[in-house]
């Protein structure tokens with residue numbers, strides 16, 4: 575993946591790009607690099623934005639990640655109900671726990687990305703983006 579500038583906000587979120595330039599990556603490793611998936615770039619490699627805009631900013635991401643997990647649980651419960659014709663309770667519990675664990679690198683990342691896009695005053699600045707790369 576290149577550092578290409580992403581104009582579309584939804585795509586920039588999907589690719590975990592810096593909210594200011596939408597060019598630099600927020601994370602230095604891939605989501606399923608399990609030793610390193612929590613490592614975040616301190617600053618944007620393209621525009622230099624400090625991602626943790628204030629100390630403890632990403633504590634709030636824990637709440638976002640909680641709601642993401644609840645969302646995963648509800649959606650998978652509904653899917654299991656219809657796919658397996660209301661299976662036993664243990665099957666719901668086991669499947670949902672497994673899904674939440676499997677998806678945790680993604681929910682960890684996206685809760686931080688969403689935090690920055692939704693709860694910070696940072697605005698997209700086209701001039702800072704790396705359009706030539």
Ligand SMILES: [Zn+2]
Pocket residue numbers: 592593594595596597598618619620621622623
């Ligand atoms: Zn940036």
